[in-house]
Amino acid sequence: MTLQERQPERTTIVLFSGELDKAIAAFIIANGAAAFDHEVTIFCTFWGLNALRKDEAVPVKKNLLERMFGAMMPRGPRKFGLSKMNMMGMGPAMIKNVMKKHNALSLPQLMELAQEQGVKLVACTMTMDLLGLKKEELIEGIEYAGVAAYLGDATEAKVNLFI
Amino acid sequence: MTLQERQPERTTIVLFSGELDKAIAAFIIANGAAAFDHEVTIFCTFWGLNALRKDEAVPVKKNLLERMFGAMMPRGPRKFGLSKMNMMGMGPAMIKNVMKKHNALSLPQLMELAQEQGVKLVACTMTMDLLGLKKEELIEGIEYAGVAAYLGDATEAKVNLFI
Amino acid sequence: MTLQERQPERTTIVLFSGELDKAIAAFIIANGAAAFDHEVTIFCTFWGLNALRKDEAVPVKKNLLERMFGAMMPRGPRKFGLSKMNMMGMGPAMIKNVMKKHNALSLPQLMELAQEQGVKLVACTMTMDLLGLKKEELIEGIEYAGVAAYLGDATEAKVNLFI
Numbered sequence: 001m002t003l004q005e006r007q008p009e010r011t012t013i014v015l016f017s018g019e020l021d022k023a024i025a026a027f028i029i030a031n032g033a034a035a036f037d038h039e040v041t042i043f044c045t046f047w048g049l050n051a052l053r054k055d056e057a058v059p060v061k062k063n064l065l066e067r068m069f070g071a072m073m074p075r076g077p078r079k080f081g082l083s084k085m086n087m088m089g090m091g092p093a094m095i096k097n098v099m100k101k102h103n104a105l106s107l108p109q110l111m112e113l114a115q116e117q118g119v120k121l122v123a124c125t126m127t128m129d130l131l132g133l134k135k136e137e138l139i140e141g142i143e144y145a146g147v148a149a150y151l152g153d154a155t156e157a158k159v160n161l162f163i
Numbered sequence: 164m165t166l167q168e169r170q171p172e173r174t175t176i177v178l179f180s181g182e183l184d185k186a187i188a189a190f191i192i193a194n195g196a197a198a199f200d201h202e203v204t205i206f207c208t209f210w211g212l213n214a215l216r217k218d219e220a221v222p223v224k225k226n227l228l229e230r231m232f233g234a235m236m237p238r239g240p241r242k243f244g245l246s247k248m249n250m251m252g253m254g255p256a257m258i259k260n261v262m263k264k265h266n267a268l269s270l271p272q273l274m275e276l277a278q279e280q281g282v283k284l285v286a287c288t289m290t291m292d293l294l295g296l297k298k299e300e301l302i303e304g305i306e307y308a309g310v311a312a313y314l315g316d317a318t319e320a321k322v323n324l325f326i
Numbered sequence: 327m328t329l330q331e332r333q334p335e336r337t338t339i340v341l342f343s344g345e346l347d348k349a350i351a352a353f354i355i356a357n358g359a360a361a362f363d364h365e366v367t368i369f370c371t372f373w374g375l376n377a378l379r380k381d382e383a384v385p386v387k388k389n390l391l392e393r394m395f396g397a398m399m400p401r402g403p404r405k406f407g408l409s410k411m412n413m414m415g416m417g418p419a420m421i422k423n424v425m426k427k428h429n430a431l432s433l434p435q436l437m438e439l440a441q442e443q444g445v446k447l448v449a450c451t452m453t454m455d456l457l458g459l460k461k462e463e464l465i466e467g468i469e470y471a472g473v474a475a476y477l478g479d480a481t482e483a484k485v486n487l488f489i
């Protein structure tokens with residue numbers, strides 16, 4: 001037991017979903033774990049990769065299908081919809097409004113806090129390839145890796161969630 | 164290994180989803196784990212918190228937005244829809260019918276069994292605040308906590324699921 | 327630690343979802359874990375059980391409700407839709423097209439690889455009962471078990487995901 005106690009706990013989250021409520025849940029858990037001194041990895045894959053996109057369009061070379069994917073998917077966390085009660089975009093506005101009133105952190109603020117706390121944000125390189133997203137289109141301070149690196153972290157962690 | 168064998172195993176589930184099929188899956192896993200003498204925690208957050216609502220309306224003081232959230236979200240597990248093939252509410256009726264024929268426990272029965280087996284049902288206090296749900300509106304015999312308490316349990320568990 | 331190091335690591339995945347993108351994510355993680363010599367179990371339950379269905383219709387005796395379920399749910403991984411941007415079936419075609427261009431394995435290929443690597447695919451017998459799916463309708467080389475067997479594997483694993 002002593003050996004284990006010396007090592008920090010680890011938490012990993014696969015952020016698969018590109019939805020406001022699920023991403024908020026992921027970053028609240030990640031920030032909580034980081035506050036407990038866990039080493040935390042959020043592996044952003046599939047639709048979840050959109051959380052790492054910059055708000056603004058970045059001029060990069062893309063083929064037609066990549067341009068289509070880029071246009072159809074939300075550009076950054078501010079554009080995320082809800083998994084439930086999206087109501088043509090009214091739901092996210094209501095949730096954001098209510099979170100503001102309760103002084104709860106917004107998703108972009110939760111992400112900023114996560115980065116400040118040393119949470120490792122990883123962009124899934126396979127998803128980047130498939131959807132044609134380039135490094136220039138993603139936010140700063142993140143890492144780039146594949147499923148092997150994720151599994152390396154997850155195998156050393158006890159709390160492993162798929163969101 | 165001997166030290167570990169003396170401690171009971173732990174299982175935690177974050178119930179994020181407010182859908183019949185996912186909640187059934189969560190409570191089947193929880194009851195199974197409890198039958199194996201695991202200490203089980205179900206942390207009900209976001210839409211999953213609705214599983215802990217009483218069937219009937221409870222008169223509590225709410226502002227307009229809280230009343231709207233309360234009215235739009237399902238009041239208790241009997242009102243849950245399906246994540247797939249909901250078919251305007253016909254899907255849940257079909258599933259419930261088929262479960263009855265096979266003598267499978269309904270969601271309310273699975274929840275009752277979970278409480279009898281000592282599964283710890285936790286209402287996420289942050290979600291209660293945001294959606295304006297009061298303790299009087301939730302079922303008896305549950306605990307109230309935040310993400311820190313969840314992480315405390317999860318860190319001691321090997322089976323941690325996000326549903 | 328020495329005792330633990332002699333045992334292989336374990337990874338379990340509950341495949342609850344019957345959607346192309348989520349199933350692809352599940353099998354990519356499973357194949358990655360198998361490549362790292364983990365013992366991997368994918369427990370296919372609820373809609374995820376459809377991943378184990380054969381492509382062709384198999385003549386078995388069913389009642390009306392079972393025939394309805396059988397007809398409404400996708401028959402095998404080739405029929406899966408997307409959880410996002412399904413766009414009346416155009417989304418899956420686009421994703422499949424893009425995966426082919428990048429020489430990424432398709433879901434049926436990922437499943438074949440998983441079986442070759444010794445990933446244990448388990449059909450949830452409770453779901454089979456409820457939805458009226460018979461062994462003859464499912465692919466070869468899989469196991470049949472309930473939640474108890476899943477929990478037995480999960481309790482020995484560190485990476486346990488619900489997808």
